[in-house]
Amino acid sequence: MNAVYIAGRLALSEAAELMDRFGDDAGLEAAARAEQSRDKGNLIRFCHWRQIERVIATLSSDEVRGTVH
Incomplete structure (x- = not known):
């Protein structure tokens, strides 16, 4: 399981x-x-947008993650 x-x-x-x-x-x-x-050298915003990309992938997925109660 990937948290x-x-x-x-x-x-x-x-x-x-x-x-x-x-x-x-x-x-x-x-x-x-x-x-x-990244091209502008802004590491903080680069990491922010990569996080947003992962959140979008998680929200778009039909896969159940974690425990289901």
Whole structure:
């Protein structure tokens, strides 16, 4: 089981916003934003957008993770 860390409400909010705006391409948009941040040398924003990309993948997945009660 792979545990997914979600940093907080901002990560969920931005992931949901990208999903609403870009639909199935939301993960690609987050990846593009991460690349832009990396190219500018902004490591913090790069890591932020990579986190958002993982949150989008988690929210988009039908796979059950963790325990189910």
